[in-house]
Amino acid sequence: MRMLLVGQPNVGKSLFLNTLTGAKVIVSNYPGTTVDVTEGRTKVGDESWEFVDTPGIYSLTPSSEEEKVTYRIVLEGNYDFVIHILDALALERNLIISLQLAELGVPFMIAVNFYEEALKKGMKIDLRALEELLGVPVVVINPFKKEIEKLKNAFKSVKKSNYSIQYDDHIEEMIEIIEREIDYEGKFSKRGIAVKILEEGDMVCRLLNLNKFENLKERYRGVHPNVTKDIVITRAGYAFYISQKILTYKEERANKLNLLDNFILNNPIGSAVFSLSVLSLIFLGLFYIGGWFQDALGNLFEGYIESLSAYLSAYHPLLDVLVTNAFIGLAAGISIAVPYVGIFYIFLTFMEDTGLLSRFIIALNGLMSRLNLPAKAIIPLMLGFGCSVPAIKSTRILSNFKDRFKVAILYSVVPCSSRNAILFGVVGHYAGIGYLILTYFTLLVVFIITSKILGIVVSKERLPLVEEMPPYRMPVVRNLLVKAWVRMEDFVKVVIPLLVAGGILYGMLDYYDLTAFIVKPFRFLTVSWLGLPANTVIPLLYGFLQKDLVIAMLANAMGTYDFGTVLSKFQIFTFGLASSAQIPCIIAFGMFIKEFGFKRALIVTFSAFIYGMLIAGLIYRLIALI
């Protein structure tokens, strides 16, 4: 038996799944998205129960990435029935999903969570009436308990609900026409499909291979200029009507803002203090914990690489160069990227599971809107400090394409961990902390200017802030770790192999001496514009293949690791800036192509490079003046 768990965010779906199935959970990204879909199974007698936990949705009307995924999973129909997990505390808005399931003719049952809390709040919910009204089983669940028998009983009477919503006459006419005209025989109700076609049109037709009915909407434009809106509101009206029938209140305690929320929301200063504390906590965590891992793992690898290199060079120098560079790529991936990215994701997931993340987004809303960015963009932007590659992909949480594109372009001035390593390892180490701070400050200023420019060039329009503040919850450690792993799995499996490949490629170029020929033609850039030695073009350009090799490339090009002796502090600063302000590497470029198309990727990568060099040269001149 295969069952879908569907429900609003924060209704306890994943806890329900984890309690029932224990450790046997597989988390996977739904193909082509960053949205997590969890599956788990358990054996009950000789039956196998398979659960698919879909992303939390506010309704089965696809508006966000999560909703699109859940909608697709429901319409793909690869399951026996749906368990709709319903929050007793917010009955009315939860019932919208039940009504949509009924409308589509999906067999389902309702599992009510937070029933005890609702009772405590003085709500009386007539669940038997709900059961009778919808004609599907309704049970109260406690997601902390394994209530097999109760579920088993309910499963027996799962069926399609024949509760039906009556829309306005004109909409009913349109539904009738579509029902008559569509060529659909399948597990969903024709009426439900017809309503969906009117409501959103595009996805349902694609998923079920139906013809479109755009001209029908055109025909009815006069009487129903906004069919989607009318359908959505009528459905909400029915949900309201049902909740009126089954819910009675006794008394309710006043719901006040708690101390923390009051602090965060009361005025912009509280918001700023809160968001700054969260940001500093993340950076301190990354700096100290990430730094510790980097040192420990880096030293470990360095020892291995040295002895390996000594051993291999005795056989064949090419073998040595290739294998050593491959290992440097691997070492960089494991010792730099994994700790930073991993810590970041654990932190992010912790914020999400406790309910702090939405507060963080809300607190940053003012600042972000001044940058012409939606508040939610802070998540992908922060991910950019880990690694630009998964960060580019994570822009998908923004529903607006132009917003996604803007954020992705901004990664050219958000230093990822590899670029941070260059800044710390080269600028910080050889030019001192003053120059390091100056570099970050410059990048910040460039970031602000760039987002302002993008606001004009790409788009200024923003979707308004609509964010729920979920109640604070204690995170379940196991859930948290599993989720964090899913998020970075992609990084480990895709980026690290590519880092290795980039290392090998560079090793080959270096061995056959194919790097030197670009030194001369680029003198105009290095010597004339940036005031750097001509050889620095090698790390500047070839760094695109493998950013983590930049330090090694620079050492190679300059003939020493002691950069302080061959470059002035000021030159080191300029080099750091020039190598950070660009789309960092070929892997990020590849991800850019995947997400935004080849043409856009190419244009952005080229212009970001020129833009970065322009800025580095300008700053160099500006500071030279002082």
Add this chain to the structure above:
Amino acid sequence: MEWLKVLKEDILRFLKEKEGNKSSLEEIAIESKVAKEDVIEAVRSLEKDNFVNFEKQEVSLTEDGKKEAEGIYEKHNLVESVYGHQIAHALEHYAMKDMKKAFESASSPKKLKDFKEQQIGFVVRLSIDNPMVLSRIIGLGFAPGSYFKIVKKRDDFLVIESHGRLVVLGREIGDDIEGVEAFEDASGRTA
């Protein structure tokens, strides 16, 4: 019996709309989309309540009936102005706490951002055209008829309690949601 009550109210409203003219049972049956036998049962019951005269297969309102129909008709129009035609049919028959008073003021709603802190109201109109934003707003519980309480007003956003949950809405949305002031919310809690 609930359906009977609903049908009776529908018949009274229908007769009121006919402005004093008599109606045949067939006409009523077509209008209310039910079988003629059901109409007869409802009309008999209305006759007993002294709301209609039923003679020669034709139905007309009595003086008492006119008064009763007036109230139902008004309620219908008010509910319809909030929800649109079809859902009004479903909703109007159910007396909702505090609703009547509120529906009466539904003709003069004000914008969400014009409510004061701690004020309770309920949604009567959404003028959001972006379907993505609209379904998100409704999914969060701001459907017409839903109660809300303004918890906090700031220049950049509003914090609103809806269904026991806190929701933060950007100020610009405060223009697109209209509501009327209520004196107590669904649970009978006063501001």
